[in-house]
Structure formats: C-alpha cells, structure tokens
Amino acid sequence: MTPTPLSNEPAAFLRIGGGRALRGQVAVAGAKNAALPMMAAGILGRGATWLEGVPELGDVEILGRVLQTLGVAVGREPDGRLRIEPDDRRAGQVRAGYELVRRMRASFCVLGPLLARRGRAEVALPGGCAIGDRPVDLHLAALAAMGATIEIEHGYVVASARRLVGTRVSMTGPRGPSVTGTANVLSAATLARGETTITGAAVEPEIVDLGRMLVAMGAKIDGLGTPTLRIEGVDTLSGITHRVIPDRIEAATLLLAAAITQGDVTVTGCVPEHIAAVLETLRAVGCKVEVYNEETGGTGVSPVENTFHGQDARATQAVRVSMSDRPRSIDIVAKPYPGVPTDVQAQWMALLALADGTSTIQDRVFPGRFMHVAELARLGARIEATDGRAVISGVDRLSGADVRATDLRAGAALVLAGLAAEGQTTVTGLEHLDRGYERLDSKLASLEAQIERVDSIA
Numbered sequence: 001m002t003p004t005p006l007s008n009e010p011a012a013f014l015r016i017g018g019g020r021a022l023r024g025q026v027a028v029a030g031a032k033n034a035a036l037p038m039m040a041a042g043i044l045g046r047g048a049t050w051l052e053g054v055p056e057l058g059d060v061e062i063l064g065r066v067l068q069t070l071g072v073a074v075g076r077e078p079d080g081r082l083r084i085e086p087d088d089r090r091a092g093q094v095r096a097g098y099e100l101v102r103r104m105r106a107s108f109c110v111l112g113p114l115l116a117r118r119g120r121a122e123v124a125l126p127g128g129c130a131i132g133d134r135p136v137d138l139h140l141a142a143l144a145a146m147g148a149t150i151e152i153e154h155g156y157v158v159a160s161a162r163r164l165v166g167t168r169v170s171m172t173g174p175r176g177p178s179v180t181g182t183a184n185v186l187s188a189a190t191l192a193r194g195e196t197t198i199t200g201a202a203v204e205p206e207i208v209d210l211g212r213m214l215v216a217m218g219a220k221i222d223g224l225g226t227p228t229l230r231i232e233g234v235d236t237l238s239g240i241t242h243r244v245i246p247d248r249i250e251a252a253t254l255l256l257a258a259a260i261t262q263g264d265v266t267v268t269g270c271v272p273e274h275i276a277a278v279l280e281t282l283r284a285v286g287c288k289v290e291v292y293n294e295e296t297g298g299t300g301v302s303p304v305e306n307t308f309h310g311q312d313a314r315a316t317q318a319v320r321v322s323m324s325d326r327p328r329s330i331d332i333v334a335k336p337y338p339g340v341p342t343d344v345q346a347q348w349m350a351l352l353a354l355a356d357g358t359s360t361i362q363d364r365v366f367p368g369r370f371m372h373v374a375e376l377a378r379l380g381a382r383i384e385a386t387d388g389r390a391v392i393s394g395v396d397r398l399s400g401a402d403v404r405a406t407d408l409r410a411g412a413a414l415v416l417a418g419l420a421a422e423g424q425t426t427v428t429g430l431e432h433l434d435r436g437y438e439r440l441d442s443k444l445a446s447l448e449a450q451i452e453r454v455d456s457i458a
C-alpha cells in the first residue's frame with residue numbers, strides 16, 4: 001500500500017519486503033557524531049582543515065550551512081575530503097540562526113569554538129527534541145566559569161569573552177556526562193589562558209577522536225578517554241588533515257539488522273572495542289560474533305593498522321554476526337560509553353520484540369526515549385513503556401505495516417523491524433533517517449534485503 005503523504009509531508013518512503021535473511025559484507029561510514037564537533041572545531045584553526053571520511057548526511061549538510069553563515073568556507077574536495085576554512089575577514093559573523101540550529105541541535109557545537117576564536121558567539125538555543133529533554137546548562141555553566149559573559153536573549157545564547165581563562169569545570173549532569181558539552185568546552189579550552197581541567201568528561205570515542213584532532217592542530221590535551229581532561233591553552237591552532245573514526249552506531253545498527261533477520265553479515269572498517277557492549281549483548285541473545293583482521297581474514301585481535309596519509313594509525317577490523325534462531329530475551333540498560341549506547345536502544349527494542357520471552361529496556365541517558373514503541377506496536381510488537389522502562393513481551397512474528405519515523409534512531413528501529421516482519425512495510429519520515437545514515441537502503445539492499453527508496457509518490 002503506498003502511503004499518501006499529507007500536503008506538507010515529504011513524499012519519500014522506504015518500501016520493505018520483510019522475512020529475508022541478510023547476507024554479505026558491508027563497510028561502515030565515518031562517524032556522524034565525531035564529524036559534527038570536528039567541523040565546528042575547524043573554526044579554531046588558522047587556515048584550512050580537511051576532514052576525511054565524513055559521510056554524506058543531512059546533519060553534515062546543515063552544519064556546513066551554519067558554518068558558512070559564520071564566515072567559514074565549507075566544501076567537498078574532488079577526493080571526498082571536507083574542507084573547513086575560516087575567513088578572518090568575516091570574523092564578525094558570529095550568529096548561528098534559529099532556522100538552522102533548530103533543525104540540527106548539534107549545531108550548538110559551534111558555541112565553544114566561536115567564543116574561543118572570535119571572542120563572541122550568538123547561537124540559537126536548540127529547542128525541543130523527540131527523544132527528550134535536552135538542556136545545555138552544563139555547556140553554559142562551564143563557559144561562564146571560564147570567564148565568558150553569557151546572556152539568554154530572545155532564544156539565543158549570547159556569549160562573549162576577550163579571552164577565556166582556564167579553570168576547573170564539570171561536564172556531568174544528573175544523567176551522566178554531556179557529550180557535546182564536553183566537545184564545546186574541550187574545544188574552547190584549547191585557546192584559553194592557562195590550564196582547564198574538565199572533570200566528569202564524556203569518554204565517548206567521538207570525544208577522543210575530537211581530542212586527537214585538536215592535538216594535531218597544536219592543542220595540549222591530556223587524559224583523552226578518561227573522565228578527567230587537562231588542557232593547557234595555547235595561542236593559536238593550525239588547520240590540519242584528519243580522518244574521522246568509523247561510525248559505531250551505524251555498525252551496531254547493521255549488525256542488529258543481521259541478528260533480527262537471522263542472517264549472516266560482516267561489517268568491515270569498524271573498531272570493535274567501540275561497540276564492545278553491543279557485541280557482548282548480541283552474544284547474550286544467542287548470536288555468533290566474530291572479530292577478525294580484514295586483511296588476513298584470520299580471527300583474533302590483531303587489528304589492521306590503517307594509516308591514513310601518515311596520520312596516527314586507526315585500528316579497524318571486521319565484525320561478523322550470524323544468527324539462526326529467535327533471540328533470547330534479555331534486560332538492557334542504555335548508558336554512557338562504554339555501556340550499550342542510547343543511540344542503539346531503539347534498534348535493540350526492535351530485535352527484542354521477536355525474542356523468546358520477556359525483555360526490559362531502560363535508558364539512563366534519555367529516560368523518555370521511547371517514541372518508537374507506538375510505531376513498533378503497529379508492526380505487532382507487544383511493548384509497555386512506563387517511567388523510563390520498557391517491558392517487551394516477545395512475539396513469534398511481526399507483520400508489515402505503514403509506519404513513520406519520529407527521530408533518527410527510531411527510524412532505524414522501524415527499518416530493522418520491517419526487514420523481519422512478514423509482508424510489506426513502508427517507512428515514512430525519511431528526513432530523520434537521512435540525517436544520520438548514509439544510503440541505509442542501498443547498504444541493506446547490498447545485503448540482499450528487499451528494500452527500495454521511493455522518492456515521490458507515483
């Protein structure tokens with residue numbers, strides 16, 4: 001059945017024929033949540049910064065437009081690298097407008113770099129979000145502690161500081177560290193006067209990779225990957241070339257697609273330790289999980305040392321997941337890294353909808369991130385979500401239906417459920433999926449999924 005879009009709805013949708021086991025090999029793209037703060041950090045460099053491995057995503061496109069309004073040239077080179085080049089003659093452009101920021105809240109990542117490099121920033125408050133309450137108090141408190149004057153005027157954060165001054169700040173709130181808060185303050189601290197200590201910092205791989213990039217630009221940072229970061233401010237940073245780490249959330253999504261369709265899929269170019277909790281949980285529900293060297297095919301932990309243009313090596317490997325039965329039921333708690341990521345919670349819910357028994361999911365990061373429950377129920381899932389806890393009663397089968405994505409990862413969950421459901425499923429709301437997955441339908445089709453993207457209603 002072809003869904004008829006309401007007049008103001010984008011017409012595109014995915015048509016999925018469910019019930020086919022995914023088989024084959026697919027490469028993972030560069031990490032969206034590493035690329036975005038890195039693009040913003042390009043503001044800090046004197047001269048151009050080139051980022052390698054930045055995926056073609058809606059979020060990247062929007063942040064590029066935000067940077068262009070800030071007098072920063074952004075463009076794809078013929079070889080695919082993304083160039084970020086601040087123009088000092090346009091240093092007076094420090095306002096990131098609501099029209100773009102509301103569409104991509106991670107645009108808020110420009111706050112720290114703008115403030116540090118130009119002494120002033122006017123960034124729209126990001127506003128609401130489908131996955132829950134998204135305050136920015138930790139970002140603002142830390143920058144204020146570093147000497148910034150911060151006003152909230154007409155929906156904008158207006159921040160100014162002749163030069164930030166290093167001090168001790170915390171990045172942890174009631175539900176753990178703030179990832180983009182850490183990115184904002186880490187970036188800002190690189191040009192502050194003196195030493196900044198960030199306690200309770202996010203330890204996500206995307207933050208470690210941002211830190212590596214900043215160090216390559218000339219920043220002095222210790223403690224990357226630990227909850228305590230020490231940054232000795234410097235006067236200038238230089239533009240460099242940096243390769244973005246692989247996207248651990250995309251890798252996990254593709255591996256869960258293998259599990260839910262009882263297939264056999266190898267994801268290449270990923271960093272297994274970035275998804276260790278996901279791999280452990282896949283084994284717990286009955287999947288066979290192998291990690292091996294992409295070059296030799298041998299199993300084992302010796303990662304392939306891929307050195308990109310003389311950059312520090314990235315150890316990427318291949319992960320193979322195969323499943324020949326219904327998943328066992330399990331209790332999952334989504335937590336900050338290195339726990340099961342909140343960004344994979346919805347995808348887990350789709351898989352556990354078919355488990356043999358009752359499972360539970362809690363999300364300690366975004367307790368209200370259960371918008372996908374109602375849409376999964378349309379496919380026949382039996383899920384009760386109350387007070388930040390979902391109880392999933394496994395069913396023998398899901399049945400195809402028309403469903404709509406409410407946010408990026410909920411969309412991914414609906415695609416996974418559609419791949420396993422009997423009959424046809426259509427998924428609308430692709431503007432959400434396109435924000436964070438590069439050609440997801442093509443990647444799944446290359447794994448023998450029956451999926452097509454219909455970009456306009458015939």
Ligand code: EPZ
Nearest residue numbers: 033106133134135136137138139173175178179180343365
């Ligand atoms: C990042 O969002 C990711 N986005 C999110 O991924 C991810 O879900 C989230 O981290 C958690 O891992 C990017 O990196 C671009 P937080 P972020 O600040 O930084 C509370 C996706 O699907 N908090 O780490 O905005 C907050 O309410 C997206 O790719 C405060 O209390 O999230 C939440 O409960 C969705 N005060 C917790 O901390 C603050 O000032 C973690 O939020 C900031 C956050």
